[in-house]
Amino acid sequence: MTAVDGDEGRTRVLEAAEELFYEYGIHAVRMTQVRDQAGVSLARLYKLYPSKHHLVAAYLRAHGRRLRAALSESVERSAPAPADSRTRLLAAFDHMQETITAPGFRGCAFVNAWAELGGPGHERHPLVAEAVQEHKALLRAYLTGLAGDFADARGVGEQIHILIEGAMVTSSILGADAARPARDGACAALTAAER
Missing domain, CATH: 1.10.10.60 (Homeodomain-like)
Known part of the structure; x- marks a missing residue:
């Protein structure tokens, strides 16, 4: 070598x-x-x-930075500021749909890592758990930032985050089409939040 x-x-x-x-x-x-x-x-x-756990945590952090940058770039391309929050949050959903239909999609790397090393009842390792939780918190914060036009931006951001997470997990099991109803759910949640 x-x-x-x-x-x-x-x-x-x-x-x-x-x-x-x-x-x-x-x-x-x-x-x-x-x-x-x-x-x-x-x-x-x-x-x-x-250790392998140090490598896994580093891989997850690097992967998360790339994913969040790609999401931000996609939202800015599809719904550049000063587009309204609804448009920007739905652009985030559209990016997720592109991600799950891309060749080689095998589910969320963070959920996969959590299942193997992060969660209770498994060979839990704090470095891995911390890297997974950090990414999820940063993603939720980004979506909450996109929801700034709503009176309850935090609540809306959290709802959209949960819908995106659920859509990714479901699509990894049942296929990309299984995630499509989540966008309808997001539209309904955003409409309700506008009232």
């Missing part, structure tokens, strides 16, 4: 981890597989990430 500097090695490891963990699951992937795909030595891998 060729020597790789810190930033390049970190990037390659995170890209390999994301691809492998999302495709096969966290428990199924060994650190040696990440090493091989990233093209770094095992010593370098463990220097960057002292």
